[in-house]
Amino acid sequence: MRRREFVRNCAGAVGGVLFAGSGACRGKMTPDRKPNIILFMVDDMGWQDTSVPFHTEPTVWNSLYRTPNMERLATGGMRFTQAYSASPVCSPTRVSMMTGLNPARTRVTDWVGHGRYENRYVQAPEWEVDGLQPGQEETLPELLGRGGYRTIHIGKGHFGGSGTPGADPTRLGFEVAIGGSRPGSPDGSYFLPWDSIRYPGLESYPPQTYINDALTQEANKQIDRAVADGVPFFMNMAHYAVHTPIIGQGDPAFLDKYGDRPDPEDDYAALLESMDASLGAILDNLERHGVAEETLVVFFSDNGGLSNHTRSDGAVYEAPGVTDFRFERDRHNSPLKGGKGSAYEGGVRVPMIVSWAGPSQSRSTGAHRLPITPGSVCASPVISDDLLPTLLSAAGLSHTREPSRELDGVDLSPLLSGGDFSDPERPLFFHYPHQWYRDVGVGLGIQPFTAMRKGRWKLIYFYGDGYKDGRGLDPWFELYDLNADVGEAVDLAQSRSEVVQSLAQEMHDWMVGAGAQTPVSKATNEPVPLPRAD
Numbered sequence: 001m002r003r004r005e006f007v008r009n010c011a012g013a014v015g016g017v018l019f020a021g022s023g024a025c026r027g028k029m030t031p032d033r034k035p036n037i038i039l040f041m042v043d044d045m046g047w048q049d050t051s052v053p054f055h056t057e058p059t060v061w062n063s064l065y066r067t068p069n070m071e072r073l074a075t076g077g078m079r080f081t082q083a084y085s086a087s088p089v090c091s092p093t094r095v096s097m098m099t100g101l102n103p104a105r106t107r108v109t110d111w112v113g114h115g116r117y118e119n120r121y122v123q124a125p126e127w128e129v130d131g132l133q134p135g136q137e138e139t140l141p142e143l144l145g146r147g148g149y150r151t152i153h154i155g156k157g158h159f160g161g162s163g164t165p166g167a168d169p170t171r172l173g174f175e176v177a178i179g180g181s182r183p184g185s186p187d188g189s190y191f192l193p194w195d196s197i198r199y200p201g202l203e204s205y206p207p208q209t210y211i212n213d214a215l216t217q218e219a220n221k222q223i224d225r226a227v228a229d230g231v232p233f234f235m236n237m238a239h240y241a242v243h244t245p246i247i248g249q250g251d252p253a254f255l256d257k258y259g260d261r262p263d264p265e266d267d268y269a270a271l272l273e274s275m276d277a278s279l280g281a282i283l284d285n286l287e288r289h290g291v292a293e294e295t296l297v298v299f300f301s302d303n304g305g306l307s308n309h310t311r312s313d314g315a316v317y318e319a320p321g322v323t324d325f326r327f328e329r330d331r332h333n334s335p336l337k338g339g340k341g342s343a344y345e346g347g348v349r350v351p352m353i354v355s356w357a358g359p360s361q362s363r364s365t366g367a368h369r370l371p372i373t374p375g376s377v378c379a380s381p382v383i384s385d386d387l388l389p390t391l392l393s394a395a396g397l398s399h400t401r402e403p404s405r406e407l408d409g410v411d412l413s414p415l416l417s418g419g420d421f422s423d424p425e426r427p428l429f430f431h432y433p434h435q436w437y438r439d440v441g442v443g444l445g446i447q448p449f450t451a452m453r454k455g456r457w458k459l460i461y462f463y464g465d466g467y468k469d470g471r472g473l474d475p476w477f478e479l480y481d482l483n484a485d486v487g488e489a490v491d492l493a494q495s496r497s498e499v500v501q502s503l504a505q506e507m508h509d510w511m512v513g514a515g516a517q518t519p520v521s522k523a524t525n526e527p528v529p530l531p532r533a534d
């Protein structure tokens with residue numbers, strides 16, 4: 001009952017306005033004050049990499065991993081069971097969060113540093129290879145900063161390219177940035193020391209400090225400071241976990257629990273529990289300061305879980321309650337198909353929780369502008385494009401982009417308040433005209449594609465060699481009914497061709513409107529045609 005304690009302790013408050021800095025009440029907020037916001041980002045974390053169930057029923061994965069603080073967050077807030085990253089790789093999703101725009105529109109469609117990577121048929125289009133740069137788009141931290149927030153970035157950036165201004169999060173609107181710039185992964189190891197130029201602000205930690213611990217300490221120091229200064233804060237808490245390297249990188253504090261697992265699945269489970277412990281340490285700190293009830297936490301991953309190189313392929317694992325189980329490539333996100341880099345659900349469906357950070361029993365006060373029912377579940381499809389308008393709304397700010405430009409994302413407040421969208425069938429788009437890794441054939445769905453989700457349907461266009469001419473690898477559509485077939489096992493493109501026709505037209509029109517770029521044919525050196533149904 002933190003809210004009531006707060007009212008009792010703060011007898012000096014008059015008319016709902018607090019005397020700032022009045023002893024025990026220092027830094028606490030009236031309902032009218034702006035909430036703190038923490039975007040708790042995990043890298044490459046899959047939909048099933050948690051003890052919190054996101055499927056319609058508990059899965060074996062939920063018993064394999066221990067994430068008690070995600071459970072704590074989910075108990076106090078809303079789980080989204082059909083949340084999507086806008087991209088199956090990191091930078092495009094992170095830029096979508098920063099701008100509210102889909103990667104097709106910003107043209108930051110691949111991970112920064114990948115250049116114009118090609119497969120045997122096509123090369124990447126002339127995308128924004130340097131990523132997000134200052135002045136291109138108004139960013140979430142710029143908008144929140146103008147609204148009175150202290151804006152703090154901790155950990156992985158990977159917004160802008162090496163040697164460019166956008167590599168530095170402070171040039172993209174963050175007032176404070178610690179532990180990250182251009183790099184999209186750890187500096188070779190999860191243990192410090194790391195290069196102080198590319199990963200600034202971690203120099204004072206002793207050698208062998210685990211990076212998750214250092215980032216958590218830095219986050220809590222910034223929270224301490226913002227609370228002491230009485231300013232609302234927005235923190236982008238962006239872990240490097242659970243990105244590669246994985247082998248030998250598990251947090252020693254948790255590794256012993258997982259010693260019976262095949263390599264590197266022991267390290268992977270320990271990386272996950274370590275990330276979860278970081279969430280717990282931050283939630284504890286918010287409670288210690290008495291600001292948990294006024295702090296909105298969004299838990300999100302930037303793309304689906306890795307299920308290709310590095311992860312175990314074929315190793316059998318047996319444990320109490322776990323029988324007939326083996327780790328397999330393209331199946332680390334089962335029941336979803338595929339993983340990071342893939343057009344299938346395993347590449348883009350991610351764990352998402354939105355919750356106030358305080359104990360759930362105090363919600364009945366109605367003090368929040370955004371009431372979130374504890375322990376609630378939302379099955380509406382949502383996407384990372386939605387985070388900017390949602391967080392601005394939670395902050396009581398409106399979007400002021402100049403020149404005025406439509407966002408791709410929408411405000412999720414109606415869902416968080418227990419309602420629904422005005423258009424429950426709004427389409428979501430995933431545009432990845434790139435080869436993520438090696439070449440076609442490296443993994444399920446890992447080749448250039450554009451996909452859309454609308455209602456129960458998922459339509460995927462695989463570009464192949466770009467031309468339907470009966471030679472090479474002709475492009476093709478696949479259609480899945482996700483309500484009946486979340487694993488995308490039964491392709492309905494032939495039997496439901498009228499659905500393909502209709503959705504393909506919508507995809508085509510959306511791509512024209514967004515200025516989406518198609519891959520460049522290596523045979524013709526021209527961008528290949530937009531998706532079209534026959």
Ligand code: CA
Pocket residue numbers: 043044089090243302303
């Ligand atoms: Ca990632």
